[in-house]
Amino acid sequence: MNLAQVEKSTWVYVAISFLLFVVPFIATGRSVQFLIIQIFVFGIFAMSYDLLLGYTGIISFGHVMFFGVGAYSTAVLFDRFDPTMLTFALAIIISGVIAGIVSLIVGVLTLRLKSHFYAMLTLALAGLFLVGAEKWRKLTGGSDGFTFGLPDILRDSFALYIVSALSLVLIFFGLRRMTKSPFGKVLVAIRENESRTESLGYQVLHYKVIVSVVSGIVASYSGVLYILSLRFVDTSVFATDLTIDVLLMTIIGGVGTLIGPIIGASLIEFAHHWLSDLSDVHWIFERWIILYGTIFILIVVFFPKGIVGTLVDRFYKWRARRT
Amino acid sequence: MSSFLEVSHVRANIEQYHILHDISFHVPKGEVTVLLGRNGAGKTTTLRSIMGLTPVIAGEITFKGEKIRNQKPHLIANRGIGYVPEDQGIFHDLTVGENMRVAMKKENEETKERMDWILDLFPDLKKFWNKPGGQLSGGQKQMLAISRAYVNDNELLLIDEPSKGLAPIVVEKVMDSIHQMKERTTILLVEQNFMMASGIGDRFYIIDDGQTVQQGQMNELKQDGVLLQKYLGIS
Secondary structure, eight states: OOGGGGGGHHHHHHHHHHHHHHHHHOOHHHHHHHHHHHHHHHHHHHHHHHHHHHOOOOOOOHHHHHHHHHHHHHHHHHHOOOHHHHHHHHHHHHHHHHHHHHHHHHHHTTTTSSSHHHHHHHHHHHHHHHHHHOOHHHHGGGGGOOOOOOOOOHSHHHHHHHHHHHHEEEEEEEHHHHHHSSHHHHHHHHHHHHHHHHHHTTOOOHHHHHHHHHHHHHHOOOOOOOHHHSSOOOOOOOHHHHHHHHHHOOOOOOHHHHHHHHHHHHHHHHHHHHHHHHTOOOOGGGHHHHHHHHHHHHHHOOOOOOHHHHHHHHHHHHHHOOO | EEEEEEEEEEEEEEEEEEEEEEEEEEEEESSSEEEEETTTTSSSHHHHHHHTOOOOOEEEEEETTTTTTTTHHHHHHHHHEEEEOOOTTEEEEEEEEHHHHHHHHHOOOHHHHOOOOHHOOOOOHHHEEEEGGGGGGGHHHHHHHHHHEEEEEEESSEOOOOOTTTTTEEEEEEEEHHHHHHTEEEEEOOOOOOOHHHHHHEEEEETTTTEEEEEHHHHHHHHHHHIIIIIOOOO
């Protein structure tokens, strides 16, 4: 690889990635580390959503089912087997396979139709997974949930931080490589004009199904990490609220940017955490969702393409004016 | 010359509307065949039907002797038919270079040679290679749209109204490029601008109310004031 040909932005991302591994030496508190781990987890989840919505133009209302599959696969395996790193690896593989198969089936069934069919079917299936998790109490513990043990190494919040940060960085660069490849450019073409892409000779359905499967597998991996940080699972991992959250993270950060959803995840997680904490200062903060809504409205008004999308647009306009 | 695109008695609907009632024509290899007609006559729908983008309910379409009616657009494209739609179909978020690369079916010496030829023909594309397609002017978009279809070794190009909405000087440029492409490929052209069409076309078909009503050599049409007045409103 010729280093001179590497984009400047890649070096910026590499530098930020290194900084992420320095953070736990500065922010040593467990609660802060836990918050950052949550940001990493939802950053990965939101990137998987961005792959669908931002790059390919596919709307999913049930993306949480893949997240939940990852969470439950991990929790059940750790509950039933010895909590070792082998079990952890097995959880990643099993959740990835289940998520891959489900997204393949949903994709093949609906992606040949208009995009709202995919949205509706994923919504229905996510509902089905939620009901299934509530009813299959022997396996899932129902809405009461259950706790489980972790391998010794993952009990340490520092180690979990490193695993999450490493996952975020590797997945970010992996997906970035994918979206910048010719395959990724075809995805953007599909998002912009599906019939035109087809008449250029591309079998659009194949591309959409592949993206749906990759996105499902990445989302399930975020579910695996999420549940490691909680050490407890209940049916809330299948709640529609999580899909709405990840949709907001992607839109606020900027669709089709990959880094945007990570920024969106950071903002929403920080807002959630700090606004809730401020309830001791004033009662209005108990109703943090009102402030959260206000922030969302302001961001949509002032950053119509999301934070990253709008800033990039402004940068290009500024550069065009200069030249 | 052998006919390698044959459209016979094609009928097509868009939703509940009957757009094409009876379209028949053939495109001989190595020629430019022009479809003429007033707005709403069914010219664009005819091209879309050939590409598999508008379903055909009756009739037959054959390309190089093989039936292609209602095949998937990507299969038709992979048979060697390039399509330049009326709206150009530029991918706005992709750069000029990315638009070209997405259109390229394979990268080899031949496509490289074609790409070089195109960039010599349209130096603007080279100049704005890293600019997003959405930021190009109307004329540049049209040049990009034609180039995208031409970069592959397509045996037939379907070009829909390349002069639409362009300034006369740009029309001249586009016309010149199609003239040069004519030497290398077969073209089926839909064009409202008769001056342009008559300058490029070898053979013409007039479509009126979803039917092919007249056909002949372009030279003959230029002399036929009655026909021009009746179907194209040119006096």
